[in-house]
Amino acid sequence: MQNNYCIIMAGGIGSRFWPVSKTECPKQFIDILGTGKSFIRSTFERFLPVVPPQNFLVVTNAMYKDLVLRHLPELNERQVLCEPMRRNTAPCIAYAAYHILSKTADANIVVAPADHLVTNETEFQRIITAGFNFVSQPENSNALLTIGIKPSRPETGYGYIQTPDAGCPNGQVTKVASFTEKPNLEKATQFLQNGRYLWNSGIFIWTLQGILNALNTHIPQITAVFDTGKNIFGSADEQAFINQNFGSCPDISIDYGVMEKSPHTYTIPADFGWSDIGTWGSLFVHAAKDNANNAVKGNAMLVNTQNSVVNVENGVEAIVQGLDQCLVAFSGNSLIVCRLADEQKIKEWVAQLNAKKQ
């Protein structure tokens, strides 16, 4: 366990949860579900039984450094790696890998977004442990393992992982046949019936050498940038080096840049009550509902309203009447009322609203 590292990716700005999640305090720092803990806090605690506290790294935007330390006071500030700008997941993961390399050459790493929901933490820890065990075997040192979630509905909001055979049991590592993009409903329905498809959770397990080799092979533009500062990682000059050079990395995801190209990809089927809570709709699926199937947070009186999400911050009172399958959310100085079916466009509307301000 002393070689286990956890990289928490916490740089998102969460605009799909506007206005509750905003650039100033995005989703990972909020207790959207009302569990009493922010997403990043829950994520940290979920990994604590399998990763020592000093082996956590949080990669985030520089502006969130203080927020991270406030939510995870167990970390020292050198465990918070600050990106000067957003560059997608591949440069984020590479940065953390080079930082770990400055301390040890022998590490098993789990990489996870800061803002997922897991309801069965014991099963989660069993799966992560199985993944660590797999990659730490010498013959698997180049394996790139993705947690694959057993699908329970024809979800069109997730990417899928195809396995060679149907019915691979939970916790048993298998080769990846292919990664697929988010499907349309027809395809998602086929995937669900087919039995060979898993949801791509975006949670990865690999060794330090495995991911460095893969980055070097598939995105050498990134390793070239970091190689120039190889001796600087872990030193007092690391942040200055990152500030100067991070922007030279291409903006590319680890999925597109590495996983879809590598021959060493594996998946481990799992079922631990997972959601990426990427949208108000997925929150709705997981939240407690009232008798009319509404998910309500805050002081709201609902009249003749069904199948809706109402989320108003403390100190605000609301009357909501006559809605069906809608979202009503108020936070800070911002209000949204929209149809849940159209929530994928929230990001776009917020961008338009912000553009009008300038």
Next chain:
Amino acid sequence: MQNNYCIIMAGGIGSRFWPVSKTECPKQFIDILGTGKSFIRSTFERFLPVVPPQNFLVVTNAMYKDLVLRHLPELNERQVLCEPMRRNTAPCIAYAAYHILSKTADANIVVAPADHLVTNETEFQRIITAGFNFVSQPENSNALLTIGIKPSRPETGYGYIQTPDAGCPNGQVTKVASFTEKPNLEKATQFLQNGRYLWNSGIFIWTLQGILNALNTHIPQITAVFDTGKNIFGSADEQAFINQNFGSCPDISIDYGVMEKSPHTYTIPADFGWSDIGTWGSLFVHAAKDNANNAVKGNAMLVNTQNSVVNVENGVEAIVQGLDQCLVAFSGNSLIVCRLADEQKIKEWVAQLNAKKQ
């Protein structure tokens, strides 16, 4: 003109415009239409050409005294009559009449709510002047005159005045055949076609003696209360007397208590762009609309939304999507989203919400 008095009734709590209008600052003190002036300010200015400033009286709740003086700095504080509790329009009008009686026995009085909209002020002043001229003729000293508005639609939110004949011209006083309650849509449609019906504006013109006689005849319980303090009105003890005795008055409207019973009722047909702006829907009728027939006030971005009212206070930004014939309003710490068709229930919902607080 020196005998003309104006009583502005400004004691309402405007809960039908919740949350923009609240008990702390009700509708009459708000610029809901965005004209640049509050309703009470507009009402005052509308009467100024026909009533000297020292002859205005505003009757309101004690808690609104400072608000009245802030909106009407031309008045001195003895022109603001404070009711210790709400007792409907008859006691309100009686209080003001006794106050005027302490100064003069010879007054023509116009009584108007503080929160109506008039778009043609010149025509308004012509009608009020015609009304003053009528009641100031000695043979009409007991006449009780109501401004009757030529109806333009089968409105179910107003009471109606039936006249003896159809087609009475604007500005010409005629007897009232009967007052009617708010009709249903079928009846309102008949009224509109019939040509003998006018909307009851709630604006009254009479002489001081005329209204005192009528109150004495039809609601002697009220004049009995005020007669006990006849010598106190206009003195430094008036407020103390009112505070002690006002609560003994029955809670009764001038319409029900006097107008529906008196044989001396008259009306003067008028058409000066009037609305009582009693509801969000009537505001909608009078507000400027965007291309999708929405009335929008504040920083709101509307997407695929039609025939709706969106009203958010300064400093709040809103995204509203996918609504039709709805109201979205935010003010203070309160939000409402509802169907405009159901807005008559807002009062009731607000009462329920407030009951939950206790």
